[in-house]
Amino acid sequence: MSARADVRTVLALEWRRERRAPQVLPTMLLFSVGAFVLYRFGLQDGSIDGPLAAGVLLVTTLLAALLGIGRLWTAEQDEGQLDAYRLTPASPAALVLAKALALWTFLLALHAVALPLFAFLLLSSAPGAGELAQVVLVLVLVDLGIAAVGAVVGAIAAAARSRELLVPLLGVPLTIPAIAIASEAIGPLLRADPGVVDGRWWLALALYDLVFLLVGWAVSEGIVED
Amino acid sequence: MPDEPTDAVALDGLVRRRGERLVLRDLTLAVPRGATVALLGPNGAGKSTLLRVLAGLLRPSRGGCRVLGHALPRERAAVKGRIGVLAHEPLLLRDLTVRENLVHRGRLLGGEAATPARIDALLEATDLVGRAAYPVAALSRGLTQRAAAAAALLGDPELLLLDEPLANLDPVAAERLGALLGPAPRSRFGAAGPRTRIVAGHDPEAALAESDLVVGLRGGALALLARPADVTDAEIGALYR
Amino acid sequence: MSHARRLLPLTIVTTVLVVVWVVVSVAVAPTDQTEGIRQRLTYLHPAFAILTLASFVAGAVFGWKHLSSDRPLDDLKAYVAVHLGQVFCAISLITGAIWGKAAWGAWWDWGEPVLVTFLIIFLLYATYQPMRFAIEDPERQARTASVFAVAAGFFAPVCFGVVRMTTNVLHPQPLNDPGSNLPGSAGLAFGLSVLAIGALLVTLWHLELVHKSTRIRLRALQRRVEGEDAVPPVARSSSPVTL
Numbered sequence: 001m002s003a004r005a006d007v008r009t010v011l012a013l014e015w016r017r018e019r020r021a022p023q024v025l026p027t028m029l030l031f032s033v034g035a036f037v038l039y040r041f042g043l044q045d046g047s048i049d050g051p052l053a054a055g056v057l058l059v060t061t062l063l064a065a066l067l068g069i070g071r072l073w074t075a076e077q078d079e080g081q082l083d084a085y086r087l088t089p090a091s092p093a094a095l096v097l098a099k100a101l102a103l104w105t106f107l108l109a110l111h112a113v114a115l116p117l118f119a120f121l122l123l124s125s126a127p128g129a130g131e132l133a134q135v136v137l138v139l140v141l142v143d144l145g146i147a148a149v150g151a152v153v154g155a156i157a158a159a160a161r162s163r164e165l166l167v168p169l170l171g172v173p174l175t176i177p178a179i180a181i182a183s184e185a186i187g188p189l190l191r192a193d194p195g196v197v198d199g200r201w202w203l204a205l206a207l208y209d210l211v212f213l214l215v216g217w218a219v220s221e222g223i224v225e226d
Numbered sequence: 227m228p229d230e231p232t233d234a235v236a237l238d239g240l241v242r243r244r245g246e247r248l249v250l251r252d253l254t255l256a257v258p259r260g261a262t263v264a265l266l267g268p269n270g271a272g273k274s275t276l277l278r279v280l281a282g283l284l285r286p287s288r289g290g291c292r293v294l295g296h297a298l299p300r301e302r303a304a305v306k307g308r309i310g311v312l313a314h315e316p317l318l319l320r321d322l323t324v325r326e327n328l329v330h331r332g333r334l335l336g337g338e339a340a341t342p343a344r345i346d347a348l349l350e351a352t353d354l355v356g357r358a359a360y361p362v363a364a365l366s367r368g369l370t371q372r373a374a375a376a377a378a379l380l381g382d383p384e385l386l387l388l389d390e391p392l393a394n395l396d397p398v399a400a401e402r403l404g405a406l407l408g409p410a411p412r413s414r415f416g417a418a419g420p421r422t423r424i425v426a427g428h429d430p431e432a433a434l435a436e437s438d439l440v441v442g443l444r445g446g447a448l449a450l451l452a453r454p455a456d457v458t459d460a461e462i463g464a465l466y467r
Numbered sequence: 468m469s470h471a472r473r474l475l476p477l478t479i480v481t482t483v484l485v486v487v488w489v490v491v492s493v494a495v496a497p498t499d500q501t502e503g504i505r506q507r508l509t510y511l512h513p514a515f516a517i518l519t520l521a522s523f524v525a526g527a528v529f530g531w532k533h534l535s536s537d538r539p540l541d542d543l544k545a546y547v548a549v550h551l552g553q554v555f556c557a558i559s560l561i562t563g564a565i566w567g568k569a570a571w572g573a574w575w576d577w578g579e580p581v582l583v584t585f586l587i588i589f590l591l592y593a594t595y596q597p598m599r600f601a602i603e604d605p606e607r608q609a610r611t612a613s614v615f616a617v618a619a620g621f622f623a624p625v626c627f628g629v630v631r632m633t634t635n636v637l638h639p640q641p642l643n644d645p646g647s648n649l650p651g652s653a654g655l656a657f658g659l660s661v662l663a664i665g666a667l668l669v670t671l672w673h674l675e676l677v678h679k680s681t682r683i684r685l686r687a688l689q690r691r692v693e694g695e696d697a698v699p700p701v702a703r704s705s706s707p708v709t710l
Contacts, residue, residue, distance in 0.1 A: 009333045013319075020361075021321040080317040083283055084377075087317075088334035089307040152618050159611045160601035170598065170615070173591035174622055177629035184633055204632060208625060215621045219614040222534040225302075226284060226607060245605035245708050246686065246700045285537065299537075 006090040010098035015105070017075070024071050024106055028064040032114040035060045036121045047124035051187035057118055058179050058186070061107070061139070062146060062172070064114075068106055069150040070167045072099055073158035082224065092224035096151050096216045103154075104147035111139050123190065131189040134197055138189075141205040142182040148212035149174045155223040174212075181205050234259045234385055234422035235280060238290030242272075242279055242446075249275045251447040252289070257439065260420030264433030266450070267443035268466050273426040274313065276443065277387045280424065281311050294384055307335050310383030312391050312407070316374035320363040324354055324373045327362060328380060335381040348376040351406050353399075367394040375403055388425045408436070430462045471677045474670070481666040488663035492656040505569035509653070512562040514660040516585065518668050519559050520623060522552030523592065525672075527620020530613035540680070542609040543707045545616050547675045549595050551668060556589045580631040587630070588623055595619075600705040609707060683710045 018024055039048075039056050048056060076082040085095055115136070119126055127135060153174065157166040181204045188195030235257040242250035250272045257263050265273050278284040279291065285299035296304040311317070318327045325345065332340035349355045352372040362370060371394055378386070391407055392400040407423070427433050434440060434454040442450025442465045450461055492510035529545035532538075563582055564574045577583060598615060602608040687710070690698045701708050 006334060009330065013322075013330050016326065017319065017321055075319055079319055080315040081319065083311070083315070084317040084331065085334065086283060087281065087306065087309060087311060088331070088381075089303070089336065090334045152614065156598060156611050156615055159604075159607050160598060161603060162601045166594070166598055166601060169594040170591070173587050173594075174618070176587050177626050180633045181629055200632065204629060208629070211621060211625055212618075215618050218531075219534065219617050222610050222614040222617075226610065243709060246690070246698075248695055251695075 006094035014102035054186035072154035100151035264437035530616030
């Protein structure tokens with residue numbers, strides 16, 4: 001069976017499990033909404049825009065993603081699914097890639113709800129359609145980067161006993177560049193007088209995604225095989 | 227394969243460490259294809275570790291280890307999908323139903339394993355047809371073990387590694403599952419030759435009755451290697467002393 | 468073992484290089500007209516920074532080798548490389564801050580890409596030992612640590628690129644600067660600093676490797692003499708326990 005079919009099989013399983021016993025999505029969503037409300041108070045009822053808004057949105061995204069990353073490999077660890085997978089001919093890279101894609105789609109689903117809420121709760125002025133499309137595109141790219149890093153970080157943390165402690169320790173430094181680039185890209189879009197996104201940020205984000213997808217592919221053998 | 231080896235498992239000085247500790251010490255033995263091996267030994271003797279090494283789930287630290295004609299860990303890819311494992315952990319997703327688990331495993335295994343006919347046949351054989359739509363979490367331990375057995379047999383494995391397969395089962399279920407996991411001729415789905423089985427357990431009498439070879443481990447080392455007819459009670463006693 | 472045999476010649480070479488480096492950078496190279504004494508930090512700080520990265524890259528290479536070979540020695544090599552990288556990273560951060568205070572009057576500058584990058588990398592690598600310690604199974608620990616070393620090894624250059632892009636303040640780049648407008652003896656002193664500290668790194672790497680592997684071998688011998696079960700295994704350790 002081809003690797004692509006294996007990826008599809010595992011990805012479908014991740015979504016089926018999430019539908020059957022919703023854990024990751026509700027947790028990430030509730031956390032995000034809670035954080036937005038918290039910012040509302042923490043910034044003393046301030047409406048925000050520009051770089052500050054970009055930072056609030058992206059950091060909240062990352063922190064929510066960390067919750068998802070912590071759950072990503074639990075079935076492999078606790079329910080013997082890693083052994084089960086290794087007894088089949090499916091390739092390690094397919095499993096790691098499927099995990100990254102699963103987290104990516106979870107984050108996209110999260111943003112589908114969290115982004116409007118963010119605009120409603122915190123943003124001082126609603127962005128125009130053009131700006132909104134670009135913000136969404138940046139989020140799609142930064143989510144992919146977080147997911148690629150998260151698949152590896154989640155696997156490392158799952159091997160450890162103190163899984164929940166390791167995820168933020170490893171995940172935060174590794175994603176600083178992605179958050180930094182995305183913030184530079186989104187910042188001007190969320191200003192009251194929207195600016196344009198410098199082309200190099202698109203390139204940098206895409207490169208970051210690519211590098212960490214490749215890293216995940218390169219170390220997949222080390223993650224999956226014991 | 228041009229030169230099909232006659233031994234399903236051939237160990238030559240196999241050593242497995244866990245950190246500083248030796249878990250398996252210098253094991254040398256050969257298991258012919260189609261044979262049933264009774265793997266005996268007290269707790270902590272290394273039975274489960276040996277099964278995991280043979281399954282390709284743990285790599286040997288030293289020594290030769292050929293399974294189904296392929297040297298582990300180097301040629302591990304070649305034996306994937308050809309080995310069935312039924313151990314203490316059921317290797318099933320608790321939130322999904324029995325059928326969903328089997329379908330998922332079958333897709334990863336590919337080939338015949340994924341066909342609904344194969345899955346139905348196994349559900350029938352494990353008497354789980356009525357529970358196919360139950361989530362695994364809702365099954366009793368005995369039923370879970372049967373579902374795990376169905377998953378282990380899904381790929382019609384040439385080598386079956388069983389770690390106390392009938393633990394937690396009532397007598398009727400044990401008999402039924404025992405027959406399914408037994409040394410029966412390979413099903414209509416495969417024609418690669420008879421199935422080799424290695425069965426770890428604590429019940430010497432039952433093990434001797436159905437095996438072709440008795441392997442006793444003690445402290446990770448080979449303490450007994452004989453045909454069942456030649457094994458004395460004293461030797462079994464010494465194993466567990 | 469060959470690493471132990473290399474220790475003596477390495478120590479001699481390192482000693483000579485360090486002495487020459489100190490003499491040249493303190494006595495031979497002239498004091499800079501405009502920058503004064505602080506310019507001599509050029510002969511200390513950048514070398515540490517360069518070798519920090521070299522050390523982390525070496526850790527990634529050994530980690531990669533370990534993933535493909537599965538030899539415990541490669542894991543130990545990666546461990547020692549990352550460990551020394553951490554020490555050098557801390558030294559780089561401290562000397563960098565001192566340089567910053569001397570040159571720009573501030574201990575820390577968020578606009579300075581190299582400083583910020585080093586902080587991020589330092590934070591990442593600081594989790595290396597806690598991560599190892601949290602994984603009980605030694606083989607699992609070794610493989611996971613190698614996955615980390617490879618991923619972090621890729622991360623370091625990415626981080627440099629990104630931070631340099633996102634911080635628009637254009638400070639003189641210390642890595643490109645040395646020797647550019649300085650007399651030949653200053654260039655020599657800078658080159659010597661990289662050589663001397665590089666030799667120091669290699670020697671320390673050998674020393675720690677030999678120390679750790681000797682301890683592991685000693686325990687293995689003890690087990691062989693006193694019996695396999697007489698020596699209780701190490702409960703948990705963040706460094707490799709087998710060879």
